[in-house]
Amino acid sequence: MLSYVAQRLTLAVCLLLAVSALTFSGMNLLGDPLVNILGPIAADTKNPNSIALIEAAEAEYHLDKSLPERYVRWLGDLVRGDLGVQFSSTGEPPVSNIIKERAPRTAVLLVMAQSLAVLISIPWALLAASRARRPADRISTVTSFLLIALPNFALAVILKYLLAIKLGWFPITYTANDPFLSRIYQTFLPALTIALPAAAVYQRLLRTDLITTLQEDFILMARAKGVSKWKVLLRHALRPSFFSFITVFGINTGALIGGSLVVETIFRIPGLGTTIVEAIIRDDFPVVLAVVMIATSVFVLVNVLVDILYSFLDPRVKR
Amino acid sequence: MTAARRGLGFGFWLSISWLIVISLAAIFAPWLPLKDPGENYIVAGARPPYGPSSTHWLGTDQDARDVFARTIFGARTSLVIGFGAISFGIILGGTLGVLSGYFRGWTDRIASIVMLILLSFPGLILAILITALLDRGLATIAITLGILGVAPVGRLARASTLVFAERDFVTAARAIGSSNRRIIVRELLPNVVIPMAALSLLGMAIAIVAEGGLAFLGLSVDEGVTWGKLILLGAGTRDLERAPWISFGPISMLFLTVLALNYAGDRLRDYFDVKDITL
Numbered sequence: 001m002l003s004y005v006a007q008r009l010t011l012a013v014c015l016l017l018a019v020s021a022l023t024f025s026g027m028n029l030l031g032d033p034l035v036n037i038l039g040p041i042a043a044d045t046k047n048p049n050s051i052a053l054i055e056a057a058e059a060e061y062h063l064d065k066s067l068p069e070r071y072v073r074w075l076g077d078l079v080r081g082d083l084g085v086q087f088s089s090t091g092e093p094p095v096s097n098i099i100k101e102r103a104p105r106t107a108v109l110l111v112m113a114q115s116l117a118v119l120i121s122i123p124w125a126l127l128a129a130s131r132a133r134r135p136a137d138r139i140s141t142v143t144s145f146l147l148i149a150l151p152n153f154a155l156a157v158i159l160k161y162l163l164a165i166k167l168g169w170f171p172i173t174y175t176a177n178d179p180f181l182s183r184i185y186q187t188f189l190p191a192l193t194i195a196l197p198a199a200a201v202y203q204r205l206l207r208t209d210l211i212t213t214l215q216e217d218f219i220l221m222a223r224a225k226g227v228s229k230w231k232v233l234l235r236h237a238l239r240p241s242f243f244s245f246i247t248v249f250g251i252n253t254g255a256l257i258g259g260s261l262v263v264e265t266i267f268r269i270p271g272l273g274t275t276i277v278e279a280i281i282r283d284d285f286p287v288v289l290a291v292v293m294i295a296t297s298v299f300v301l302v303n304v305l306v307d308i309l310y311s312f313l314d315p316r317v318k319r
Numbered sequence: 320m321t322a323a324r325r326g327l328g329f330g331f332w333l334s335i336s337w338l339i340v341i342s343l344a345a346i347f348a349p350w351l352p353l354k355d356p357g358e359n360y361i362v363a364g365a366r367p368p369y370g371p372s373s374t375h376w377l378g379t380d381q382d383a384r385d386v387f388a389r390t391i392f393g394a395r396t397s398l399v400i401g402f403g404a405i406s407f408g409i410i411l412g413g414t415l416g417v418l419s420g421y422f423r424g425w426t427d428r429i430a431s432i433v434m435l436i437l438l439s440f441p442g443l444i445l446a447i448l449i450t451a452l453l454d455r456g457l458a459t460i461a462i463t464l465g466i467l468g469v470a471p472v473g474r475l476a477r478a479s480t481l482v483f484a485e486r487d488f489v490t491a492a493r494a495i496g497s498s499n500r501r502i503i504v505r506e507l508l509p510n511v512v513i514p515m516a517a518l519s520l521l522g523m524a525i526a527i528v529a530e531g532g533l534a535f536l537g538l539s540v541d542e543g544v545t546w547g548k549l550i551l552l553g554a555g556t557r558d559l560e561r562a563p564w565i566s567f568g569p570i571s572m573l574f575l576t577v578l579a580l581n582y583a584g585d586r587l588r589d590y591f592d593v594k595d596i597t598l
Contacts, residue, residue, distance in 0.1 A: 019440065
């Protein structure tokens with residue numbers, strides 16, 4: 001067991017190293033950080049004044065070092081929790097500060113979205129599986145199919161129109177200075193936008209697995225002993241049906257991270273999504289790098305956790 | 320699957336018909352009797368946006384431009400992006416997958432590592448990264464979204480190649496002295512292409528949706544209209560309040576197209592009993 005966990009974690013670390021090296025060299029080779037720090041002065045290499053400025057900036061941001069050296073330096077800082085300085089001539093706060101301020105909002109949104117998705121999908125799947133191939137199940141299949149075909153930004157626009165503008169049940173915008181609870185309330189609609197299609201995906205899988213499980217002998221046995229239908233579903237059928245659900249929960253986190261970036265910009269939540277978009281427009285690559293690393297790390301780690309959890313639930317995986 | 324024996328079904332052909340209609344409309348848009356997508360149809364005495372009417376089927380936007388015509392013209396870019404992306408993904412991912420499934424060994428190991436790395440980026444993050452670093456031309460966006468397809472297509476191609484490479488007809492081809500190249504092109508490709516066709520429909524839907532996501536982040540193609548950009552145009556709170564049709568016109572067109580692609584892809588997958596598609 002322990003060696004399996006160690007093996008999965010090593011792979012995850014290697015993947016993250018590869019991802020960071022790729023992203024870091026891509027950003028450094030294709031972008032020109034000097035232009036972002038100094039503006040047009042960076043191109044003016046004839047004027048001795050600007051040469052002095054360029055050299056000062058190069059020394060300050062370590063741009064005069066070789067690429068591998070800068071990567072190792074950045075990685076060392078990253079491990080100690082320092083995400084580097086923002087590239088700007090006006091003395092913006094270091095990247096870690098921005099991330100510390102904005103990442104929790106995205107995290108709340110994502111956790112809320114995944115919880116909602118799970119809370120919606122389990123009863124939905126139980127209901128559909130218990131009435132398999134009957135009208136209720138058919139309606140639920142069509143509904144989930146339609147939901148999956150609806151892109152998150154379109155769903156965001158529709159929900160915003162229906163629930164926020166027409167019905168007025170939810171606030172339209174997010175206010176960063178509001179108390180925690182009202183910000184949770186403001187996050188509900190964006191979270192629901194992300195959760196609904198995810199719930200449809202989970203429901204489809206769980207329903208299929210539940211239907212397969214319900215045909216097993218031990219279910220027939222339990223029913224024959226007089227256990228009620230719902231008790232069989234909840235106590236006997238649910239747990240062995242969770243395997244593909246858990247795997248897809250991990251894989252789907254990647255799609256949800258992408259979705260949350262888009263939904264954030266629609267509902268104006270100043271989280272990581274808006275941060276990376278602003279940073280891209282300014283070519284501020286330490287910020288872009290930080291957001292990419294956070295998103296990728298979360299994704300990779302969730303999948304490692306899912307793998308480990310899976311091996312607990314199904315000991316056969318442990319090779 | 321019992322349903323697979325009954326043929327592809329009515330829904331499949333309905334989906335395909337919709338896809339053909341929308342593709343033809345997109346291709347021939349400049350010659351169709353549509354309103355000019357760039358023209359401002361301002362009516363004297365009334366301020367745009369105008370609601371849906373017999374002259375403007377889906378209404379007009381804030382600048383009095385015809386939403387229906389713009390949606391059809393938007394289909395041109397969106398469909399080209401979707402088609403270009405999945406072609407790129409299929410060609411690169413398919414080649415990678417077939418080669419690694421056929422030759423195994425080091426080819427397989429290196430290809431697997433490349434795919435693992437590609438798969439550890441959350442999809443949209445990778446797309447954001449590439450569009451941020453390169454320009455935002457049509458080809459760049461299409462290729463970027465195509466790169467997202469390389470790993471899933473590659474995995475499927477590798478899995479099916481592994482299965483077929485063990486079959487007797489491949490052994491027979493090798494026994495009569497066929498070259499590797501001939502075995503791959505003549506024996507393996509025709510078999511691997513079928514499951515990939517199902518995946519390509521689903522992948523095209525994903526690419527079209529991903530373009531919309533990029534548009535909302537302000538990172539879609541810099542010129543021309545796409546469905547994503549059209550929806551974004553009407554997504555502001557004030558515009559949604561007074562003129563929801565600006566967004567809802569393109570949304571319905573996008574939704575129907577994605578629905579048709581998903582449904583047709585799913586049916587094909589069931590029909591050919593493809594199991595290894597994970598997206």
